[in-house]
Amino acid sequence: MPTVHVFARDHINTDEIIPARHLTTDVESELARYAMEDYDKDFVRRVQPGDIIVAGADFGCGSSREHAVWALRGAGVSAVIAPNFARIYYRNSINNGFLALECDGIVEAFQDGDPADLNLRGGTITNTRTGQSLTFVPVPQFALDVQKAGGWLEYMKAHDQAALEAETLNAQSTEAGHGHPGQEEQHA
Template structure:
């Protein structure tokens, strides 16, 4: 079972997640030893693959650097769970296939070193020491698919562009027109092509 590393303070920023002095690489393994070092110098040495960070609100505020996601993932962290995230950090997490889960009351439910049972399908996390179980904001299937692929670029490589367009652009609402500009022109072009 993964262990929990609690960083209970609100507004932990990207400079604390990975200090700017280490932004000389984008290789996760090279960033990993410096993850959270200004907050806790022993953190990276204690992390085991799949461990979880429990953090206070607005985690990942500050700059938009993706290094903040890469450093934690490189260190072995499987997910960060907080009441909420800075929006750019949250989006970077999705784009990089990294789990950022929003869960009210999470900081109060865990102590550093507790073991957790994370159920992505059921949308729960349980503290195995206390038995307390919390429900987190469900993860969209799209985000899970991107996470499974290893990130947005990998997800795109795995999916044919035509299949993506078929799944998103040819929805019932777009096929029916519903006043979308150019819909009549599209129909005229199709009829013209069919006649030719």
């Protein structure tokens, strides 16, 4: 059962997740040694594979560095759960097959070191010490598929181009000129 590591403060930025002085590599195992170093120097000694970070709102704000995701994943963190995320961090998480789950009231529901049961299919996380269960914003199937593949690049390698286009581009809102004023159909 995973252990929860609580970082309750709002606006934890990417420089606190992985300090810029350690951005000399993109190797996760190297980055992992410095994960959350400027926030909690002992974090990397306590974290175990599969553990979960619970954080305050706007987690991952600041720069757009993917290293912030890589450092946490390299340290063994399976998911970060927060009320919301900085947009770029959230997208980097999906692209790298890492779970960033949005859940109101999460910080108040856990104490550092609590055991948790994370149910992705059911969309719940339960503090098994207290029995309190919270529902998080469901993870889109596409994001779960990318996670299962190990990230966006691996996902793309596993799907042929036609399947990818049918899955991501064949939507009413993405068809060129569909119903948008000022966009006339172009003829060759």
